[in-house]
Structure formats: structure tokens, C-alpha cells
Amino acid sequence: MNQKSKRTIYITSGIGNGQTKLSAFDAALWNAGIANFNLIRLSSIIPPYSQIKIQNLKDNGANNFGDKLYVVLACKRESEKGREAWAGVGWVQTKDGRGLFVEHEGAQQAEVIRLIKESLTDMVEYRKEKFGEIHYQIVGIRCENKPVCAVVAAVYKNEGWD
Numbered sequence: 001m002n003q004k005s006k007r008t009i010y011i012t013s014g015i016g017n018g019q020t021k022l023s024a025f026d027a028a029l030w031n032a033g034i035a036n037f038n039l040i041r042l043s044s045i046i047p048p049y050s051q052i053k054i055q056n057l058k059d060n061g062a063n064n065f066g067d068k069l070y071v072v073l074a075c076k077r078e079s080e081k082g083r084e085a086w087a088g089v090g091w092v093q094t095k096d097g098r099g100l101f102v103e104h105e106g107a108q109q110a111e112v113i114r115l116i117k118e119s120l121t122d123m124v125e126y127r128k129e130k131f132g133e134i135h136y137q138i139v140g141i142r143c144e145n146k147p148v149c150a151v152v153a154a155v156y157k158n159e160g161w162d
Contacts, residue, residue: 006050008050008052009050009053011154012153013056014139014150015027015141015149021079023147036064038068046101048096048097048098049098050099057155066161068159069159071155071156072089072103072153075087077147080143085141086105086107087138088116089116090116090134116138137152
């Protein structure tokens with residue numbers, strides 16, 4: 001494996017609440033450490049030689065305010081009292097680090113886990129690569145009296161503006 005090709009993709013998550021669903025979303029992004037970026041959503045492909053690391057990105061982008069941030073993002077917002085918001089990202093990889101991400105949202109933890117597992121099982125079925133076990137990161141929050149949001153993001157890299 002070429003050391004220059006090695007990359008780390010970080011899995012970060014956060015929950016938040018606010019007066020509106022949008023401000024709850026921002027609070028969840030803040031708690032995940034990615035609120036001060038312009039998020040660019042990616043689909044499901046993990047490049048070769050990637051390692052996945054679960055780590056909250058606590059600096060909140062203070063030094064990179066407004067930069068582009070490439071992410072696979074799961075986000076669930078809820079404003080009805082007593083309901084839950086769950087978000088999750090799941091992944092599988094081959095031995096050389098290539099792989100697949102999926103992102104799901106739901107009203108229950110078990111629902112999100114089931115959807116992640118079913119999606120990845122389907123997606124690896126018709127690919128020729130030999131993938132390892134399914135991994136996932138999920139987070140949830142219950143709406144009490146303010147709108148809430150749960151987010152999980154696979155963070156590829158940030159990039160400034162030219």
C-alpha cells in the first residue's frame with residue numbers, strides 16, 4: 001500500500017435542540033464539530049486505502065470557518081413532543097480500505113440499525129469485491145419541548161475557497 005494514498009475518514013456525531021428544526025440542526029452540527037463548514041454531500045463510495053476513525057471533531061472549524069467540507073451525512077429532525085430522532089452511518093470495507101457508506105434516519109434506534117444492515121447487505125451482493133463486517137455509528141435524541149436533531153457524518157476532508 002502506498003503511504004501517500006492512505007487517508008482517514010472521520011465519523012463524527014452530534015445531537016442538538018433549538019427553537020426551530022433548523023437551529024436544532026445547527027446545534028447538532030456544532031456538537032459534531034462541523035457547524036462552521038459549508039457541507040458538500042457525497043454518495044456512498046469509500047476510496048481505496050481509507051481508514052475509518054470514530055472521533056468527534058471538537059474544534060468546530062474555528063480556523064477553517066466557511067471552508068468546504070466533504071461528508072456523507074445522516075440527519076433526522078423532530079419537533080413533536082415524545083418522538084425520537086435517530087441518525088446513523090454504516091460502512092463496509094475490503095482489506096485494501098475501499099468500501100461503501102450508507103446513511104439512514106428514523107424514529108427508533110432499531111429501525112436505523114436495521115436499515116443500515118439491509119442496505120449494505122444488498123449493496124455488497126452484486127459487487128465483486130470481498131467486504132468485511134458491517135460497522136455503524138448511530139445517535140438519537142428525544143423531543144421534549146423544543147425541536148431536536150441527530151446527525152452522523154463521515155468526514156472526508158475540508159478545502160478552502162480559491
